[in-house]
Amino acid sequence: MQDHDLLSHFSIIQDYRQTGKIEHKLSDILLLVICAVIAGAEGWEEIEDFGHDRLTWLQEYADFDNGIPSHDTLARVMSLINPQQFQRCFANWMQSCxxxxxxxxxxxxxxxxxxxxxxxxxxxxxxxxxxxxxxxxxxxxxxxxxxxxxxxxxxxxxxxxxxxxxxxxxxxxxxxxxxxxxxxxxxxxxxxxxxxxxxxxxxxxxxxxxxxxxxxxxxxxxxxxxxxxxxxxxxxxxxxxxxxxxxxxxxxxxxxxxxxxxxxxxxxxxxxxxxxxxxxxxxxxxxxxxxxxxxxxxxxxxxxxxLHWRLDVAMGEDDCRIRRDKAAENLAGIRHIAFNVLNSHKTFKAGMKRKQKKAAMNTDYLSELLMAKGFS
Structure with missing residues (x-):
């Protein structure tokens, strides 16, 4: 695996759920949320919708053995992630790439x-x-x-x-x-x-x-x-x-x-x-x-x-009403991941919002974005 592979850096994040009750891997959930936000999703329900629409494509990169988690599951899991661990993983990933x-x-x-x-x-x-x-x-x-x-x-x-x-x-x-x-x-x-x-x-x-x-x-x-x-x-x-x-x-x-x-x-x-x-x-x-x-x-x-202007205008950060536990902080980090992936990719020359829409409509373009960050 390439040293700048995003998910490999985030694999050390601790999953605080009870082992016997886990239906969806944390790595699957993180992949889903990252890809959905890259494609313009702004809330848990939109992220779930993206997952159902792109399940076959997502399974090229991860298991998703039990399908797509519900928006309630997404909200609960993302609110449990330790933000300090997430921040360290983010910084280490950026240092590598x-x-x-x-x-x-x-x-x-x-x-x-x-x-x-x-x-x-x-x-x-x-x-x-x-x-x-x-x-x-x-x-x-x-x-x-x-x-x-x-x-x-x-x-x-x-x-x-x-x-x-x-x-x-x-x-x-x-x-x-x-x-x-x-x-x-x-x-x-x-x-x-x-x-x-x-x-x-x-x-x-x-x-x-x-x-x-x-x-x-x-x-x-x-x-x-x-x-x-x-x-x-x-x-x-x-x-x-x-x-x-x-x-x-x-x-x-x-x-x-x-x-x-x-x-x-x-x-x-x-x-x-x-x-x-x-x-x-x-x-x-x-x-x-x-x-x-x-x-x-x-x-x-x-x-x-x-940065700040695009987070608000293209990604709707100020309008986001997600507040549960640590979810708002962790989702802010996810938006930064999506921002970096989109802004550092220069093949398609367009604004942030247009890139997001292209990623939502065209899985080949979304795959190209992921490949640039070490996915295979």
Whole structure:
């Protein structure tokens, strides 16, 4: 079996059902759910329907000796799977089939699954933090934040699952924490962190050393872009600096701090004066040119518009009302598997939704997708 075979990586997941009462193998259920979600199924009943329609095809890859499990069985089994085991299997699978390159941007950000909020049980919506390879558009791993915590505690747990040696890990201001910076360095990667008011001393130092009047006439390394659209124009200006002034003292708290970055942007609408500039501050352990800095922070937002947006629009994640025990968290991981399978396959050039429909209608295409991930 190939080392990137998806199901071989997930075979170590423990089945908590009573042995004598098992009618459907866990591996069969996982295969069914993965294939159905790839084909656009968004709930247990739709997954069951897909199974009945594609039973003969599914039996080419697994036993299904007792046919297709009911939607109730699917819901119960998926709610019993240990999410931490699932997350480790997912990360190991991605490490086996996706090789990162030196300097590759890995964006980490969180997303709330709004449909998982359960008013009746008084449980809040779950929040998943994901790592996204911006170069190839795939999810490398994900973890759920603790109920009484936030992304600050989840990010180090996610980093433990990942192999990001030589990469540039980007985070928004929530992740601008000394412990997180050190955790990234411990993985032999570099950090690029956005700075806001939660790090007051850093923000004050940026405001002092890089006032707007100084930034727009910056004598050092800078890079600018202009994007034009009908009726408006957006200008982005990026500057980088070595550690200077007050930052020398602050660098004692921020491990291996090497680069300070400032990004300014303003929009001009036809017939109107330019809007006030938006200013954002960054710190990094990598030595970056202004262009490298600009590319990295632009790539970070790919996790929003290429992953989170597609999960909602193409896969209906925010509308999903699955909430039972661990099912919502595990199904979020299944959606990430489906996303990676679909997005990394380039033979059929189409959007995510269209690829899903093709997979639902054409088992040859679905087989092609599975073969790319080691199925035989």
């Amino acid at each position: 996706h090789k990162l390159t030196e300097g590759e941007v890995i964006a980490i950000d969180g997303k709330t699954l709004r449909g998982s909020y359960d008013k009746r049980r008084r449980t809040g919506a779950i929040h998943m933090v994901s790592a996204f390879s911006t170069a190839n558009g795939v999810v490398l791993g994900q973890v759920k934040t603790d109920e009484k915590s936030n992304e600050i505690t989840a990010i180090p747990e996610l980093l433990k699952l990942l192999s990001v040696c030589g990469c540039l890990v980007t985070l928004d201001a929530m992740g601008c924490q000394k412990a997180i910076a050190q955790a990234i360095l411990d993985k032999e990667a570099n950090y690029l962190l956005a700075v806001k008011g939660n790090q007051k001393r850093l923000e004050e130092a940026f405001a002092k050393h890089f006032p707007l009047s100084h930034a727009v006439q910056y004598p050092g390394d800078y890079f600018s872009t202009i994007e034009k659209a009908p009726g408006r124009e957006e200008t982005r200006f990026h500057i980088v600096s070595d550690v200077i002034g007050d930052f020398v003292e602050l660098s004692a708290d921020w491990p291996e701090l090497k680069t300070l970055g400032v990004a300014l942007s303003f929009r001009t609408t036809q017939g109107e004066i330019p809007e006030n500039a938006t200013v954002r501050y960054y710190i990094s352990s990598a030595t970056l040119t202004a262009k490298q800095f600009a590319d990295a922070i632009r790539n970070h937002w790919m996790i929003e518009n290429q």
